[in-house]
Amino acid sequence: MLAFLIRRISQSAVVLLVMSLLVFVGVFYIGNPIDILIAPDATPAEYARAVHELGLDKPLWDQYAIFLKGALHGDFGNSFVYNEPALKVILDRLPATLELAFTAMFIAVIFGIPLGMVAGMKANHWIGRNIMRFSILGFSLPTFWVGLMLIIIFSVQLNWLPSGGRGETVMLLGIPVSFLTLGGLAHLILPATNLALFKTSLAIRLTRAGVQENMQMDYVKFARAKGLSETRVIGLHVMKNIMIPVITVLGMEFGSLIAFAVVTETIFAWPGMGKLVIDSIGVLDRPIIVAYLLITVTMFIIINLIVDIMYSILDPRVRLGQER
């Protein structure tokens, strides 16, 4: 286990280094942020001053070296636009995104897995077929369209829920959260549902396939023969087996929920990281873009690690130390 961890961490360091270089060079070649940031009537002297202050007059490699040196100390540089440490600007937005992603994941799990089990056991029943129809819709409808539909139906027409923003927040362990207030919860429902739609469909399909496969297995027949109740067979034995692929896939998907909630955050004016990075790309705020992508990569690495560990707990045949 320890050897596995050490190997994984050193691999991750290399991945991060390569990633930082790619992103840095890529953003450098898109253009010079100062052309967008500066007032158009600025004099050339003012232009030169701003370029110098932001360190944009140095050659690419110097800029990269400065960045790397800072990054090793946890300093990703100051955002050009906000004039505050890039990491701080991003971490300020992180709770909002995490809250949205967790809620979406929660919705996906509590609806997706039971629905998937029903669909698996009643595959030929009209209920099962309708669940599958729903999951096809969930897969194929574009997020932005569903988001706008949700707003039009629930905010504009019915006037039940707010159309965007985060609403009231309260502090929980020093982090602002909105799911503990009624107003905050009302703001959370639509974007979380929008974000959860795809993942719910995914959970339905994975669970259904798992159920159908496991129901044919000998251990199910054996358990039934032993006289175990149907609830116990499905709720414990089958469940445990189908959870392995479901956890693996949903775990990896959770990373993408956090990293790519961009569309949902933009449509619902949700003040999270996704919206921040889109705004930052628009004005080429390099420190934010680079820091954001590195944080995302780190997050994927950590999530994969956790998934691997959970996998080995659920299925003892998987031994972490011996994957070669």
Add this chain to the structure above:
Amino acid sequence: MRNKFMAIVTVCMLLLVCASGAFAQTLTIGLKGEPTSLDPHFHNVNANNEQAIYVFDKLIRQDERQKLMPGLAVSWSPVSDNVWEVKLREGVTFHDGSPFTAEDVKFTIERIPTVPNSPSSFTAMVNAIKEIEIVDPLTIRFHTEGPSPLLPRNLATFNVVSKKYGEGATTADFNSGKATIGTGPYMLVEWKRGDSIIYKRNDNYWGEKQPWETIIAKPITNDGTRVAALKSGDVDLINFVPPADVAHLSKDARLTLAKSPSTRLIYLHLDSDRDYSPMVTDNDGNKIKNPLKDVRVRKAISKAINRKAIAARIMEGLAVPAAQMVPEGYEGTSKKLKPEAYDPKGAKALLAEAGYPDGFKITIHGPNDRYVNDGDIAQAIAQMLTKVGIRTEVITMPKSVYFGKASKLEFSLMLLGWATDTGEHSNCLSALLHTYDKDKGFGSANRGRYSNPKVDQLLEEALVTVDPKKHNELLIEGVEISLGEVGIVPVHYQVNVWGMTKDLDYKGRTDGYTLPRHISVVK
């Protein structure tokens, strides 16, 4: 939250019925842009400048048509060619109750060039000031390097901060509210990044009584979401209503729209300097001498553009055809210049006369995420030019890529926009049409490198002529010559649209700001 808000609104309506003149409580506005900082001197960009006037005041204000009017200064006048005297308003206090004096003005002007890491500062607005002389707490004299007729205009661009709180304050101190202590109509309560900025009324404000106790400004960058927020009643007013939504919003009985022309000019810059331009070829694709150097070709391009059609169809009526760089009625605008009429025959004749009877090939470049319908305008212009024989291709790109390339002179014909924050013509003339001169600071946005020594001379003379009448005459002559030679091709001014609930009244402003002080409840 919602119900509480509805209850408040209902109570307010009842109060209004009972006693006219009662003031409503909370105004929630949805804004397209979020400020990058609440430090009024950090980043000279519209979204920041707009929020700064909520909390701070300028020495000299601009009215809805950008005419100068007294702000913290009650009067300003030249005492000699190189000295302006400004009398300050009496009895003004900051939000904490401390008095406003000349020291605060001096501090502000000295702070502007020192804000660290500023991507775009107000330094150019105070550069002319060589010495600040405080005559008494309410009188201040600005000694300038040379005659500086534009000083009042420049003083109308930045906000005055408090010396007490501003000294040693960083941009972060302004963002957190620690240093955001102004003299303005509203006090900052809280800035929740990406979500909302909350203000409460400053009851000791020196100026007009403010109609709103609380202002909640919400940034909603997505156009569709902003419109939905208004329709669902989440916000009371939004700015920058997208043209495509104007028609259906105006049919909604619960809403009203306000339209105001803006100073945002959409124009074409043409490479009129180099012998060979990168994006021009003959019809077979071979390099040719740059036809855009010929004034007849530039005139032909201007004549080939059907401005009325662009305004009516592509802008859905939300554009005013333009003849110069600032709309009529502003300082330094010519009464002679009229928008070029659509004249394809005339354009063809001019092209033939210039030696291009069969036209040539050119590429028009434009951004696709910067101005209203920018990509579509470029497409339309390309079709119009192709019609008169100039076979035009279109390439549009995101602004993050576009502006850098345009500044590096990689294009021959390009679509751009210009908004005159100072509300007069010298600013456009010196940035867009004066010969590019890095050392003197002229022509910084002259991406076509148009150059005419006579225009340069007129502008430079105007910039040191303090007498307003003479100053204006020189500017107008410069504008008439440079636009007569088609240094740029003006297309139109954008019209800004605000949407609000039926019970509100806002007329809009040419600078596009959404200012609560002008938003009132319909009685």
